[in-house]
Every structure is written in structure tokens, then in C-alpha cells.
Amino acid sequence: MNILVCISNVPDTTxxxxxxxxHTRLDTAGIQWVxxxxxxxxxxxxxxLKDDASxxxxxxxxxHVGPASxxxxxxxxxxxxxxxxxxxxxxxxDSYQVAAALAEVVKAGQFDIILCGIESSDYNGSNVGSMLxxxxxxxxxxxxxxxxxxxxxxxxxREIDGGKEVVTVPSPFVGIVQKGIxxxxxxxxxxxxxxxxxxxxxxxxxxxxxxxxxFVAYEPPQPRAxxxxxxxxxxxxxxxxxxxxxxxx
Amino acid sequence: xxxxxxxxxxxGKFKKLTFELASYGAKVAEMLGTSxxxxxxxxxxxxxxxxxxxxxxxxxxxxxxxxLRPLDSKAYxxxxxxxxQKEDAKVIVMASNxxxxxxxxxxxxxxxxxLGSGVNKxxxxxxxxxxxxxxxxxxxxxxxSLNTEVKIITLMQNSFDLVAxxxxxxxxxxxxxxxxxxxxxxxxxxxxxxxxxxxxDAEIVISGGRGMKSxxxxxxxxxxxxxxxxxxxxxxxxxxxxWRPHEEHTGQTGKIxxxxxxxxxxxxxxxxxLAGVSSSKYIVAINSDKSAPIFEAxxxxxxxxxxxxxxxxxxxxxxxxxx
Numbered sequence: 001m002n003i004l005v006c007i008s009n010v011p012d013t014t015x016x017x018x019x020x021x022x023h024t025r026l027d028t029a030g031i032q033w034v035x036x037x038x039x040x041x042x043x044x045x046x047x048x049l050k051d052d053a054s055x056x057x058x059x060x061x062x063x064h065v066g067p068a069s070x071x072x073x074x075x076x077x078x079x080x081x082x083x084x085x086x087x088x089x090x091x092x093x094d095s096y097q098v099a100a101a102l103a104e105v106v107k108a109g110q111f112d113i114i115l116c117g118i119e120s121s122d123y124n125g126s127n128v129g130s131m132l133x134x135x136x137x138x139x140x141x142x143x144x145x146x147x148x149x150x151x152x153x154x155x156x157x158r159e160i161d162g163g164k165e166v167v168t169v170p171s172p173f174v175g176i177v178q179k180g181i182x183x184x185x186x187x188x189x190x191x192x193x194x195x196x197x198x199x200x201x202x203x204x205x206x207x208x209x210x211x212x213x214x215f216v217a218y219e220p221p222q223p224r225a226x227x228x229x230x231x232x233x234x235x236x237x238x239x240x241x242x243x244x245x246x247x248x249x
Numbered sequence: 250x251x252x253x254x255x256x257x258x259x260x261g262k263f264k265k266l267t268f269e270l271a272s273y274g275a276k277v278a279e280m281l282g283t284s285x286x287x288x289x290x291x292x293x294x295x296x297x298x299x300x301x302x303x304x305x306x307x308x309x310x311x312x313x314x315x316x317l318r319p320l321d322s323k324a325y326x327x328x329x330x331x332x333x334q335k336e337d338a339k340v341i342v343m344a345s346n347x348x349x350x351x352x353x354x355x356x357x358x359x360x361x362x363x364l365g366s367g368v369n370k371x372x373x374x375x376x377x378x379x380x381x382x383x384x385x386x387x388x389x390x391x392x393x394s395l396n397t398e399v400k401i402i403t404l405m406q407n408s409f410d411l412v413a414x415x416x417x418x419x420x421x422x423x424x425x426x427x428x429x430x431x432x433x434x435x436x437x438x439x440x441x442x443x444x445x446x447x448x449x450d451a452e453i454v455i456s457g458g459r460g461m462k463s464x465x466x467x468x469x470x471x472x473x474x475x476x477x478x479x480x481x482x483x484x485x486x487x488x489x490x491x492w493r494p495h496e497e498h499t500g501q502t503g504k505i506x507x508x509x510x511x512x513x514x515x516x517x518x519x520x521x522x523l524a525g526v527s528s529s530k531y532i533v534a535i536n537s538d539k540s541a542p543i544f545e546a547x548x549x550x551x552x553x554x555x556x557x558x559x560x561x562x563x564x565x566x567x568x569x570x571x572x
Contacts, residue, residue: 011385013386013501013520013521013524014520016388017385017388017389019389037501037502038502094363095354095364096357096358096363096364099354099358118350121385121386121501121524122384122385123384123385123391124366124367124382124383124384124385124386125364125366125367126345126350126354126366126367127353127354127357127364127366128354129354130322130350130351130352130353130354130355131354131355131357131358133322133323133355134323134326134354134355134356134357134358134359135358139321139322139323139433139434140322140323140351140355141322141434142322142347142350142351143347143350143351145495155437159347159496160320160347160439161259161346161347161447161449162441162442162443162445162447163439163440163441163442164439164440165319165436165438165439165440166436166437166438166439167319167434167435167436167437168434168435168437169433169434169435170433173433176351179495179498179502179503180495211396212357212361212362212363212364212395212396212397213363213364213365213393213394213395213396213397214393214394214396215391215392215393215394216379216392216393216394217391217392218384218389218390218391218392219389219390219392220388220389220390221387221388221389221390221527224545224546224547224548225548227534227544227545227547227548227549227550228548228549228550229550229551229552230549230550230551231551232551232552232553232554232557232558235551235553235558235561235562235565236561236562236564236565236568237565238533238549238551238562238565239562239565239566239568239569240565240569241549242510242531242533242549243569246510246531246548246549248452248453248509248510248530248531249453249477249510249566249569
């Protein structure tokens with residue numbers, strides 16, 4: 001059984017985002033790039049499954065869609081423990097193009113489980129995983145918080161409104177993963193970093209898929225009104241303000 | 250030509266969220282000079298389907314099939330695509346929730362229709378069709394142009410007010426032919442937290458952070474939540490410590506919520522936490538550290554010890570409730 005983990009390269013969550021060219025483009029100067037947090041958790045879970053011999057997981061690969069400048073992030077995934085990597089060489093304009101490109105990687109390989117994070121922390125689309133599944137005509141399960149392989153069968157826990165469901169689907173399938181899938185992201189050890197240098201990154205040519213949408217401008221969020229402070233000894237006054245001024249209770 | 254909404258139901262009932270979608274869809278239909286159709290999947294009584302008419306839905310296409318009781322994103326996508334074609338949909342609107350997030354992207358590929366997900370207001374323009382959405386976890390909004398003939402939108406919860414627009418909707422039963430091979434997802438087990446106010450449904454959310462110091466100190470939060478008919482939430486360290494269940498974690502990697510009122514109690518307000526709650530209409534911060542960043546995001550603040558402040562709030566709420 002082989003697992004493919006799709007990884008996105010995103011600005012570190014503490015980055016102060018800025019825009020350039022009259023607010024039409026992200027200013028990448030000074031950005032620290034990291035593996036998207038949910039993708040990092042997917043990778044961690046994939047490696048945990050591989051570590052457990054009873055699951056029969058043999059290979060964990062990662063796939064990324066982006067230019068060569070993303071290779072440090074891909075190397076990081078290899079250092080954490082992925083066996084090999086694919087990079088589709090393009091600068092995607094929207095999630096449709098990313099999914100179309102990932103579909104090429106999946107079609108060319110032999111993967112039983114394809115994992116994607118539930119969203120990326122940059123464009124917050126939550127699109128790629130389900131789009132990829134539709135491109136491949138495969139089943140997909142969203143909001144997965146636990147994934148087990150028992151006796152060659154998949155047992156998947158997904159979040160539903162107000163609870164959880166344990167479901168099964170035939171493989172290959174696309175799993176869209178959220179928090180809970182792994183406790184803490186795995187960190188690269190020195191040995192992993194050394195080994196990552198010699199692991200293969202296969203460069204795949206971009207498929208012929210047009211973007212369906214385009215980002216035309218960005219705006220910063222509206223600044224909020226200054227905080228109104230209430231004396232802690234007279235905390236009850238807050239409730240009065242919420243009732244009569246904000247009118248929310 | 251039409252605008253279509255996917256009217257999701259929960260045990261045969263619609264929620265405020267469904268009517269938000271209807272209100273939004275009605276407005277988009279008006280912008281495009283067309284009519285509003287709702288698609289309903291599952292067992293929903295006709296009287297409930299008619300409720301959609303209160304918010305401008307002119308026609309309801311309803312379908313029910315034993316095999317479609319659990320959410321199977323592929324089968325649902327295929328069904329909604331059929332209805333969209335039949336109704337000549339130009340815009341399809343769904344909620345940005347578990348179901349919407351798993352169906353809309355598939356539908357986008359199936360219909361080759363551009364998708365704007367997590368949209369927070371009406372389209373900024375229709376020619377070109379540009380929507381606004383939150384990006385960089387709330388640190389910016391992007392204007393996204395949807396460049397295909399059919400467009401799909403997933404709408405953020407609590408981002409559009411209900412607009413009454415009563416009409417008598419036409420109800421059409423739509424039958425689907427399905428066999429077991431079309432539905433790949435099989436549900437083995439369901440665990441539901443019955444009777445608990447859902448974090449994503451709640452208009453008021455009371456959330457505690459590390460400043461609450463221990464699980465035992467949660468009692469006044471629970472009491473305040475009960476009095477205000479609010480849901481309870483927590484910051485990441487709290488769920489990591491096991492003081493509260495993981496489902497309550499709000500923040501970038503947890504739940505993203507947008508209630509009318511959010512109480513952040515003993516929460517410092519790290520970027521990752523704010524990413525999950527910054528769309529709240531009002532934020533109240535209670536923290537003993539005056540320089541905590543949460544006060545920059547809040548409209549109301551109390552600098553003080555939560556364990557001393559909370560009982561006073563509970564008393565004050567009891568007082569207004571008895572009036």
C-alpha cells in the first residue's frame with residue numbers, strides 16, 4: 001500500500017502579509033515558507049502508518065505544485081520521512097489548476113491513499129482535495145480526524161455536524177484531513193535531513209489545464225473600533241453594554 | 250436560467266444557515282434578473298420545504314433516496330449537477346461547511362465551473378463576476394474573479410442577514426436512479442453529542458484559554474453559556490492539555506467560527522487563535538494581562554482575574570433574564 005501526501009507551500013502563520021503592485025499581488029519579500037499545517041499533519045499520519053508494519057504501508061511520497069523555489073519545503077517533507085517527492089513545475093493561478101496538476105502525478109503512480117489537508121493557510125480554499133478526487137473519478141472523504149488501516153481495510157473517522165462518523169470507502173481514495181489526524185507534526189531529525197539530500201524529487205511537466213478563476217485584488221481587513229474597557233469591579237456593566245449598545249444578548 | 254442553492258437539512262429540518270443561503274441566493278438572482286431554485290436531498294416534509302419560500306425560493310427540487318442518507322460527496326455532486334443542468338443554473342450557492350466544502354469543489358470540476366469558496370458578501374460585480382473572500386486566515390480579503398459561464402459559491406456562515414421575501418414555492422419531486430455501486434461511502438458507526446449547542450450554529454460563544462488555569466475552573470464558563478444559550482469553545486493549549494474536548498478548539502487549525510458575540514476568557518489572542526474567530530461580530534476579552542493582543546481584536550475588554558470577573562457576569566446575566 002502506497003500513500004501520496006499533497007503538500008502546499010505557505011507563508012509561516014506568524015508572517016505579516018503585505019501586498020504589492022497596487023494591492024494585486026502578495027509581497028513575498030521576507031516571507032518564511034513552511035509546509036501547510038494540515039498537510040504536515042497528513043504527512044505525519046502517513047508516516048505513522050508506514051512505521052506500523054501491520055498496515056502494509058510501504059511507501060510515502062509527497063507531491064507539490066509550484067516552481068523550483070519551493071524545493072526547500074519539499075526537502076523538509078523528505079527530511080521528516082517521506083520516501084520520494086514529485087513537483088509539478090508551474091505557478092498555479094487557482095485551486096483548479098493545482099488539482100489538475102496533482103491528478104497527473106496520481107495517474108502516473110500507484111497510490112492507494114491520497115491525502116490532502118482540509119485547507120491551506122494562505123488562500124483558505126478547502127478546494128484541492130475534493131477537486132482532485134473528481135478529476136480522478138475517485139471517492140473522497142472530507143474532514144477526516146482519524147485514519148486507520150486494519151487487515152488491509154481502511155477505517156476512517158470523519159467529523160459531521162455535532163459528532164463523528166466511522167466510514168469505509170474502497171481504495172484508492174482521496175482523504176481530506178483535518179486536525180486530530182495526528183497529535184503533533186513530526187519534526188525532521190538530523191539523520192533525516194542528511195538522508196533527504198539524496199532522496200529523489202521527480203519534476204513533472206505542467207498539464208494543459210486553464211485556471212477558472214483569478215485573484216484581481218486584495219484588501220486588508222477593516223480595522224476594528226478601539227476596545228472599550230470596563231472596570232473589573234463593575235463587570236456587570238459589560239452585560240448591560242452587550243444588551244443595550246451592541247444588542248447581541 | 251436560474252440561481253441554485255443546495256438546501257441542506259439536518260434530520261429533515263432546515264436551519265438558520267439554510268435560510269441565509271436562500272436570502273443570499275435570492276439577492277444574487279435579483280442581481281442577475283433570474284429566479285431562485287433550491288435543491289433538497291433527503292427526507293424532508295413538504296411543509297418544511299415550503300419554509301424556503303419565506304426567503305425567496307421560487308422552486309424546490311426535492312429528491313430522496315435510501316442510498317443518499319449518508320453524505321457521499323461523489324453521488325451528491327452528480328445529483329446536484331443534474332439539477333443544475335436541468336434548471337440552467339448560472340450560479341450555485343452552498344454553505345461553507347462540512348457538506349458544502351466536500352461537494353462544491355467536486356462540482357466545480359464536474360461542471361468546469363469556477364469556485365469561490367468561503368465568500369463573505371454579495372458579489373462585488375456580476376460582469377465580470379467578482380466575489381470577496383477571506384484569505385491568509387483572516388489577515389486579508391481577496392477579490393476573486395470567477396471566469397466561467399457557471400459559477401459556484403460557498404458562503405461563510407453568519408455572513409449574510411436573513412431577508413424575508415415570501416413566495417409560494419413550486420415543489421418538484423426529482424427521482425434519481427442509483428444503485429449501491431454509485432455510493433462508495435459506507436457508514437459503520439455514528440457518534441453524536443446529542444442536545445449540545447453546536448459551536449458552528451451558536452450566535453454566542455464562550456471560550457476559555459490557558460488563563461483559566463485548570464479544567465475544574467470551567468464551571469462559571471459553563472454556567473454563563475447555559476444562561477446565554479451559548480456554545481462553549483477553547484483555545485488550542487486547552488484542548489491539547491485535555492481540559493476540554495478537541496471539538497471545542499477554535500483557531501486556525503481548529504474550528505473557524507463567526508458568531509455574533511465571542512467571549513475570549515484567559516486567551517492571549519495569538520494570530521493562530523484569531524484566525525478562527527476574527528469574523529465574530531463582537532469580541533469580548535477578559536484577561537489579566539493588559540498588553541495581551543486579544544484586546545486589539547476586541548470591542549469590549551476587562552483587565553482582571555477571570556475567576557473573579559466571571560461570577561459577576563453570571564449575576565448580571567441572571568439579573569437581566571429576570572427582568
